[in-house]
Amino acid sequence: MKEILVEALTNIPFDLDTESLMKQVRVVRGTDDARELYDLLSMAKVHGRPKAVYAECFIEAKGDDTVQVEGITFTSLTLRRSLETVERVFPFVVTCGDEIDQTIPVKGDFLKEFWRDTVKESLLMSAHKYLCDYLHRKFRLSKTSIMSPGSGDVTVWPIEQQKELFALLGDVHGQIGVRLTDSCLMIPNKTVSGVRFPTEKDFRTCQVCHRENCPSRSAPFDQEVWASMQS
Numbered sequence: 001m002k003e004i005l006v007e008a009l010t011n012i013p014f015d016l017d018t019e020s021l022m023k024q025v026r027v028v029r030g031t032d033d034a035r036e037l038y039d040l041l042s043m044a045k046v047h048g049r050p051k052a053v054y055a056e057c058f059i060e061a062k063g064d065d066t067v068q069v070e071g072i073t074f075t076s077l078t079l080r081r082s083l084e085t086v087e088r089v090f091p092f093v094v095t096c097g098d099e100i101d102q103t104i105p106v107k108g109d110f111l112k113e114f115w116r117d118t119v120k121e122s123l124l125m126s127a128h129k130y131l132c133d134y135l136h137r138k139f140r141l142s143k144t145s146i147m148s149p150g151s152g153d154v155t156v157w158p159i160e161q162q163k164e165l166f167a168l169l170g171d172v173h174g175q176i177g178v179r180l181t182d183s184c185l186m187i188p189n190k191t192v193s194g195v196r197f198p199t200e201k202d203f204r205t206c207q208v209c210h211r212e213n214c215p216s217r218s219a220p221f222d223q224e225v226w227a228s229m230q231s
Contacts, residue, residue, distance in 0.1 A: 004070050004168070008053045008175040009134065014126035016041055016048070016119060025118050037115055040104060044119045047103040050127035051176035053169055054092035054135065054196075059083065072164045076157040079147055079195070086197045090139075091168045094131055095191040096123035098177040120190035128192065141198055148194035150184070159184045165193055 018041055027033045061068040065077040069089060083089065100120055106112035135141060150159030162184040166172050173179045178191050186193065 004055050004057055006053060006055045006170050006175070008051065009127075009131065010049070010051045010176065012050045012052065012127050012130045014048060014050055014123055016045055016122055021118060021122065025115055033111075036112070040112065040115055041119065043104050044100055044116075044123075047099045048119075048123050049097040049099045050095065050123040050130075051097050052092060052094040052127050052131040053172060053175045054090050054131060055169055056139065057089050057091060057168060059087050059089065070168060072168050074157075074161055074164055076147075076161070078152075078156045082145070082147060082199070083197060086199070088198070090135055090196040091165050091194070092131060092196060093166070093169060093172050093176065093178055093186070093191065093193040094124065094127045095176055095178045095186075096120040096127070096188055098188050101188060117190065120188065124190040124192065132196070135196060143199055144196050145199045146194045146196045148192060151194070162186070162193060165195070 018038070021041065022029065022034065022037065025037070027037050057070045059067055059069055060071070062080060062083070065075060065080050067074045067076075067080055067083055069091070100116060100123070104116055106116050132144070136144070147157055149157050149161040149165060151157065162180055166180050169175075177188075179187050181187060
């Protein structure tokens with residue numbers, strides 16, 4: 001695999017809206033829980049370090065259900081169909097950062113663990129939006145979509161292909177502190193990975209996912225889109 005330019009973004013700005021987060025976790029102002037949540041948020045504002053890493057990559061070959069990107073082969077019929085007219089992609093990993101887990105220990109306190117995860121989710125969303133805006137500005141992109149290994153039905157893009165995605169980006173742990181487990185889960189837990197690509201269609205992986213009760217669903221299942229990806 002030839003060397004590609006990988007960029008890590010480690011100084012991402014973020015805003016933790018206290019009032020909004022209080023409503024989200026259903027904490028009432030003036031209570032003991034509120035005071036403890038304020039303390040947690042204060043620490044998060046000091047120690048939070050959301051991060052992202054990405055690369056600009058070019059597609060070298062396309063098979064029936066494969067896409068070769070800079071010497072790495074991805075196997076997914078849905079990905080192949082989505083990249084039918086695409087020549088350039090942007091693999092990425094975005095994370096809340098591991099600093100929150102390190103500086104706000106909550107072992108055994110399930111309520112505080114829930115609060116901490118909510119804060120981490122907010123940091124992740126800030127980092128994801130920042131990366132999207134950054135890519136659009138830097139590379140003059142118009143409309144884009146993303147696909148992520150393990151998102152949607154198991155056959156859409158197997159989670160095991162996280163290994164290939166991480167291989168494209170090099171030392172992800174060294175760059176932004178994210179490591180991949182043997183089961184291809186990412187740590188810290190509030191981390192997302194995928195491939196962003198230019199598109200003329202408003203495609204989301206959720207449109208080809210049959211899981212009805214997924215809490216992360218951002219679009220309803222679309223039978224027409226599903227059928228188009230299978231042929």
